[in-house]
Amino acid sequence: MLRMTGIGKSFLGVRVLGGVDLEVSAGEVHAVVGENGAGKSTLMKILAGVHAPDEGTIEIDGRSVTFGHPIEAQRAGVAIIYQELTLLPERTVAENVFLGREPVRRGLVDRAAMESATDELLKSLGEESFGPRDLVRRLSVARQQVVEIAKALSLNARIVVMDEPTAPLADHEVELLYTLVRRLTARGIAVLYVSHRLREIFDLADRITVLKDGARVTTAEASSLDTAGLVRLMVGRELDSYYPPRAAGPPGEVILSVRGGGNARLHDIDLDLRAGEIVGVAGLQGSGRTELAKALFGAEPFTSGEMTPRRPRSVREGIAAGIGLVTEDRKAEGLLPNQRVRDNALLVARATGAPRTGVERLLERVRLSPPRPAQEVRLLSGGNQQKVVLAKWMTVAPRVLLFDEPTRGVDVGAKAAIHDLMRELARDGMAVLMISSELPELIGMSDRIVVLRDGRLVGELPAGSTEEAVMRLAAAS
Amino acid sequence: MRRALPIFVVLAGLLVAIAVVNPYFLEPTAFLAFVKRAAPLVILAAGQYFVIVSGEFDLSVGSLVTAEVVIAARLIDGSAEATWPVLALMIAFGLIVGLVNGAVTTLLRVPSFITTLGMLLILSGAVFLWTGGSPRGALSEQFRQLGRGSLGPVPWSVLILVAVAAAAVWATRARFGHTLVAAGDNDRAAALSGVRVARVRTVAFMISGLSAAVAAILLGGFAGVSAQVGKGLEFQAITAVVLGGVVLGGGRGSVAAAMAGAFTLEALFTLLNLYGISGALEPAVQGVIIIAAVALGAVRFPRARAAAAS
Numbered sequence: 001m002l003r004m005t006g007i008g009k010s011f012l013g014v015r016v017l018g019g020v021d022l023e024v025s026a027g028e029v030h031a032v033v034g035e036n037g038a039g040k041s042t043l044m045k046i047l048a049g050v051h052a053p054d055e056g057t058i059e060i061d062g063r064s065v066t067f068g069h070p071i072e073a074q075r076a077g078v079a080i081i082y083q084e085l086t087l088l089p090e091r092t093v094a095e096n097v098f099l100g101r102e103p104v105r106r107g108l109v110d111r112a113a114m115e116s117a118t119d120e121l122l123k124s125l126g127e128e129s130f131g132p133r134d135l136v137r138r139l140s141v142a143r144q145q146v147v148e149i150a151k152a153l154s155l156n157a158r159i160v161v162m163d164e165p166t167a168p169l170a171d172h173e174v175e176l177l178y179t180l181v182r183r184l185t186a187r188g189i190a191v192l193y194v195s196h197r198l199r200e201i202f203d204l205a206d207r208i209t210v211l212k213d214g215a216r217v218t219t220a221e222a223s224s225l226d227t228a229g230l231v232r233l234m235v236g237r238e239l240d241s242y243y244p245p246r247a248a249g250p251p252g253e254v255i256l257s258v259r260g261g262g263n264a265r266l267h268d269i270d271l272d273l274r275a276g277e278i279v280g281v282a283g284l285q286g287s288g289r290t291e292l293a294k295a296l297f298g299a300e301p302f303t304s305g306e307m308t309p310r311r312p313r314s315v316r317e318g319i320a321a322g323i324g325l326v327t328e329d330r331k332a333e334g335l336l337p338n339q340r341v342r343d344n345a346l347l348v349a350r351a352t353g354a355p356r357t358g359v360e361r362l363l364e365r366v367r368l369s370p371p372r373p374a375q376e377v378r379l380l381s382g383g384n385q386q387k388v389v390l391a392k393w394m395t396v397a398p399r400v401l402l403f404d405e406p407t408r409g410v411d412v413g414a415k416a417a418i419h420d421l422m423r424e425l426a427r428d429g430m431a432v433l434m435i436s437s438e439l440p441e442l443i444g445m446s447d448r449i450v451v452l453r454d455g456r457l458v459g460e461l462p463a464g465s466t467e468e469a470v471m472r473l474a475a476a477s
Numbered sequence: 478m479r480r481a482l483p484i485f486v487v488l489a490g491l492l493v494a495i496a497v498v499n500p501y502f503l504e505p506t507a508f509l510a511f512v513k514r515a516a517p518l519v520i521l522a523a524g525q526y527f528v529i530v531s532g533e534f535d536l537s538v539g540s541l542v543t544a545e546v547v548i549a550a551r552l553i554d555g556s557a558e559a560t561w562p563v564l565a566l567m568i569a570f571g572l573i574v575g576l577v578n579g580a581v582t583t584l585l586r587v588p589s590f591i592t593t594l595g596m597l598l599i600l601s602g603a604v605f606l607w608t609g610g611s612p613r614g615a616l617s618e619q620f621r622q623l624g625r626g627s628l629g630p631v632p633w634s635v636l637i638l639v640a641v642a643a644a645a646v647w648a649t650r651a652r653f654g655h656t657l658v659a660a661g662d663n664d665r666a667a668a669l670s671g672v673r674v675a676r677v678r679t680v681a682f683m684i685s686g687l688s689a690a691v692a693a694i695l696l697g698g699f700a701g702v703s704a705q706v707g708k709g710l711e712f713q714a715i716t717a718v719v720l721g722g723v724v725l726g727g728g729r730g731s732v733a734a735a736m737a738g739a740f741t742l743e744a745l746f747t748l749l750n751l752y753g754i755s756g757a758l759e760p761a762v763q764g765v766i767i768i769a770a771v772a773l774g775a776v777r778f779p780r781a782r783a784a785a786a787s
Contacts (some may be wrong), residue, residue, distance in 0.1 A: 299669055319671045333669050336662040338728045347659055350652045351671035392670065 001026045001190055002047075002159055007056035009042055016042050017214045020056070024159065024190045029181060031193045031201040031222070034211035035234055035439065035471075040194050043211070044161050047192070048080040049073030060159075079152030080161040083168065085144050087136045094118040094132035097151045121150040125183055142173035149180060160184060161192040166200060167286045178204060196284045198227050198475045210234055227476065228468070235439060235467035242416065243444030244423040246463060251277035251447065254308075255431040256296065256323070256400045261305035265291040266455045269305065273400055273431035278422060280446030281435040282470045288455040289435045290328055293402040296433070297325040319352050324393035328404035328435070330382070334389045337378035341368070344377050345391040354396045362391045367417045383414020390421060401425060403434045407441065419445060439467045484721050484737045491744040498751045509635055515743035516638040517542075517692040517699070521714040522721070522739035523645040523732055524688025527681040529718050532661040532727030533582060533589035535682060537596035538689040538714060541574055542707030544600045545693035547607070550702040551614040560619040567690045574600070575686025579679030589682075597711065604704060612702050624698020634695045641691060645732045648684070657681055661727025709760070716763045717742045719770045742766070 002024040009017040017039045024030045032040050045051045047058065049067030058065050060076055067073040073080075087096045094115045095102075103110045103117070118132035127146050130139060136147060145165060152160055162181075166174050181191055181204055195201055201208060202222060210217040210233045217233050225233075252275030261269035265288050273279055283289045294300040298312025298321075305311070312318035318325070327333035336344050345359050363371045366387040377388055386406065393401060403422065407415040422445065426432045436442045442449060449461045451473040459473045496502045502511070521538055528535040545567050552566070553559045578596055582589040623633050648654050659667040660674045668674050689707075696706055721738030723730025745766075746759055 315669055316671050316673070325669065327666075327669060332663075333665050335666055336659050336728065338662050339658065343655060343659075346655070347667070347670045347672070350655050351659070351667070351673075353652065 001061060003059040004043075004047065005057050005059075007043065007046060007053050007058075009046060009051060009054050015214060017046075017053075020211065020214070020216045021219075022209055022216070023219070024192060026158070026188045026190055027185045028206045029185055029191045029193055029204045031195065031205035031208045032211065033195065033198075033201060033208060033230065033234060035437075038211040038234075039214040040211055041163065042214075044080065044163060044192065044194060047073065047159075048078055048161060074155055074157075077156060077158035078161065079149075079155060079157035079159070081145065081148045081152070081163065081165060083164045085141070085148060087144055087147060089137035090135065092133050092135055093122075093130065093139075093147050093150075096136055096147055097121065097132075097154050099151075117154070118150065121153055122146070124153070125150060125180060140173065141168045142170075142176050145169075145177065146180060149184070157189065159190045159192065161194070163194045164196065164285070165193070166195065166197060174200070196475055198230060201230075202227070227472070231468045231471045231475075235471060243441075244420050246423075246447055247276050247278075247426060249276075251275065252429065257308045258296070258302070259306040261295060261302040261307060261311075263291075263295055263300065263303045265300075266295055266302070269295075269302070269457055271450065271457065273433055275399075275429045275431055276426050277447045278426050278432040278434055278445055280442040280449040281433060281452060282439070282442055282449050282474050283435075283452030284474050285437070287452040287474065289437075289452055290404055291455070292452060293325055293404045293433065293435060296400075297323050297402055299325065316352065319348065319396065319398070322399035324348070324396070324398035324401045326386075326389050326393065326401065326403045326406055328408070330385055330389060330409070335377050335385060338376060340374050341377055341380070341388055342373035344388050345373075345395060348392050349395045352396065357395050357397075359391070359395070362394050363387075366391045366394070366421060381411065381414070383410040383417070386410055386414065386418060387421075390418070394425075398430070400431045400433070403432065405436060406434060407436075407438075439470055443467065443470070484734050484741060488737050488741045488744060491741060491748060495744060495748050495751065498748070505630065509630070509632060511743070511747065512638065513632040513634045513699070515740055516634040517695045518710070518713055518717060518743055519638055519736045519739040520641050520688050520692045520695070521710055522717040522735050523641060524685035524692075525711075525714040525718050526645070526721075526723060526730070526732045526735035527648070527657065527684045528589070529715070529723055529725060529735075530661045530727055530730055530732075531657045531678045531681045532664065533678060533681070534593060534715070534725075535575075535578065535685040536590065536593040536711045536715075537574065537578060537600060538685060538692075539707040539710035539712070540597045540600040540604070541571065541686065541689040542693040542696060542710055543704060544604050544707075545570060545690055546616075546697040546702055546706045547604050547612045547704060549620065549693070549697055550612055550616050551607075553617050553620060554614040555617055557617050557619055560617045564620070564694065567693060568687065571686040571688075571690030571693075572683050573686070574689075575683035576679065578686070579682035582682070583675035583678050608704060610704065612704055614702070616697050616702060620694070621698040621701075624695045624700075626698075634699065637691065637695065641688070642733075642736060645736070649732050653677065653680065658728060661729075663728070712767075713742060713763065714739070716767045716770075719767055722770075725771060 004022040007017055007020045020043060034040050042051065046053045049070040049072050065076050097118045098114050103113045115132040125146060130143055136144060165177055169177065184191055193204060205222045207219060208222050208225060209219040212234060254272045254274050256273040258269050258271045269292065281289050281292060291300060295302045298314050298318030301313050302311055309321040312321055336347065342359055345362060346356060349356050359373060363373060368384055368387045377385060406418055410418065422432055434445060443465060447463050449465060449470060450457050451459045451470065453474060461469055501507050525535055549563050549567055552563045574596065578593050581587050581592045626633050628636060656672045657677045659672055660677050664674050700706055717739035718735040719725060720741055721730060721734035723735050745762065749758065
């Protein structure tokens with residue numbers, strides 16, 4: 001029914017997909033799996049007409065199609081349901097389903113027709129807990145997904161793409177989604193199911209396509225694979241880059257310690273960070289990695305549990321306790337884009353009234369190249385920007401530094417420099433925590449790895465553990 | 478500083494143009510008279526700069542000036558002894574209005590455009606209610622000296638302006654100034670680096686209120702008591718700041734350039750006056766300037782950003 005052949009795509013000269021084939025038949029649940037950055041989302045966005053492929057062809061029912069715009073994919077029968085739902089919260093269910101295509105009678109929207117059509121769609125999906133006139137805002141996320149699917153059906157969708165559909169759902173809602181998926185396939189609709197969660201994949205999928213580093217590894221019958229085999233297919237790769245040597249001796253004293261830390265997103269966090277050690281945090285998207293860093297730092301504080309030093313209730317308390325956070329999103333949370341390198345580096349010191357240190361020396365130490373303190377930060381490369389963020393924290397000499405995706409969007413050279421620096425800081429007696437969704441980096445850098453799942457720490461692995469071991473802990477249930 | 482340069486060139490050009498039409502203009506007396514006339518607007522622009530660079534607006538300064546002058550006239554009522562206490566009260570009132578603007582904007586999260594527009598209406602309504610349309614009382618001679626008189630050849634208002642300008646430049650170079658600009662550039666990043674964003678923004682509004690109080694003291698002496706004395710000053714001040722290359726939305730621009738913008742605006746009005754162009758045209762000129770200045774900024778920055786991204 002759907003055949004994608006030889007799909008390739010590059011962004012800014014970086015190849016994210018190359019020669020990917022995908023075939024899906026009617027009534028099938030076809031899972032697409034792979035690590036972060038394997039190219040799943042890009043492939044799905046090409047199918048949905050969001051991106052145009054650089055190479056390759058798409059056929060639906062044997063006819064070749066090209067999508068210049070998502071609306072064309074929609075007309076060809078492809079519907080995509082994103083993680084972030086795209087409904088209008090203050091409109092009714094029926095208004096959302098028929099958004100932009102409202103039935104009209106005598107120049108006015110025919111509400112009755114719209115609502116009865118929506119009602120039929122909902123009934124066909126076995127949904128009776130809400131009706132066409134309910135406001136979307138009042139529905140749970142699981143029910144909003146039902147509305148999205150009703151909308152897809154009203155557009156005569158024949159291929160429904162679901163991107164991490166269970167990520168925002170509570171456990172008991174996952175069953176509802178399963179039922180929904182099965183109702184779709186019973187009508188002969190093909191479901192492309194993108195997920196990290198291996199259990200769901202084995203529960204639902206007929207066939208599985210594994211992507212790795214932008215290429216297809218294999219497509220196999222789900223029944224021919226087991227969890228371990230699938231994980232091996234997803235991550236099987238050589239450790240191909242260099243990481244600085246680990247600490248020689250045993251780690252030093254405990255600098256930060258949490259017992260039973262919890263808030264809305266985290267539960268029962270027990271964690272010790274020691275001087276001289278780099279602790280890696282692994283976990284799938286939405287497992288609470290960033291939330292953990294922000295809780296330790298005081299930006300989104302723990303509301304329960306014990307912590308030494310005293311549990312920070314604000315960023316300023318966190319900084320005063322000697323904790324620093326290198327945020328995941330540099331542009332939005334890390335930098336002052338229009339200020340000079342120097343002013344960025346001095347920000348924390350100025351904000352907290354700490355004595356100022358020699359900025360020039362620090363910029364040298366973080367290997368900013370070229371070291372131009374008067375340059376505006378927005379003009380720097382990603383790698384240099386990250387070094388400025390590092391310098392910003394080093395001016396106040398924290399005892400604990402939390403890194404959230406420290407090398408995202410950073411070129412290879414700067415990446416090695418940042419890795420060296422992290423190790424150097426640890427060697428000088430700092431406790432370092434590193435969150436990374438890049439498993440090779442996490443394994444290459446960490447002295448031990450703790451794994452988060454659904455806001456809980458579910459295990460700890462020693463240095464040099466395999467990617468399979470990490471993934472199994474992070475994805476299994 | 479690179480961005481600030483154009484405004485100084487424009488200002489110098491305008492001063493030369495005035496001098497061409499009126500050769501006496503660059504003589505000390507005439508020039509000091511010009512500076513004296515410009516002083517209230519320059520001070521307001523300096524205050525407005527702090528609010529704008531932190532990413533906010535203060536539309537309330539014009540009616541705050543009016544309220545200050547009207548209150549002062551009524552309380553002093555020509556009495557010399559009342560002068561100094563009332564001056565202190567005016568300063569306090571300016572700071573309190575700024576504190577309210579800042580607290581409502583940062584704590585209640587009302588956009589400052591709305592907060593200070595509301596304050597503008599509240600103050601002008603209160604003045605109207607209190608005076609019934611025509612201000613009562615009178616300012617004392619001592620009070621009026623500050624706006625009108627001189628210390629030797631130099632007008633008091635020029636001395637006050639110099640002091641305000643020095644304080645403003647000092648504040649931008651102090652820790653406060655740096656954290657304020659940080660909050661205006663990226664308030665998320667600033668907050669996650671330990672900047673007390675709500676507090677520095679509130680202080681910025683208080684500085685703006687203070688500058689309105691000082692401007693009111695000068696204007697009351699210079700122009701006398703009327704219910705129109707501060708009319709339109711908020712927009713003149715914002716125009717001046719934008720003309721100085723300070724970007725609406727915050728994070729970019731210098732206070733010196735903002736003050737130069739105010740001088741430029743005043744010089745432009747002087748020049749138009751010399752050419753016999755009606756003063757009624759001033760608002761129109763101002764409108765053109767503010768749109769043009771913002772448009773210029775908007776055109777320049779996306780290009781620079783695109784260059785940074787590639």
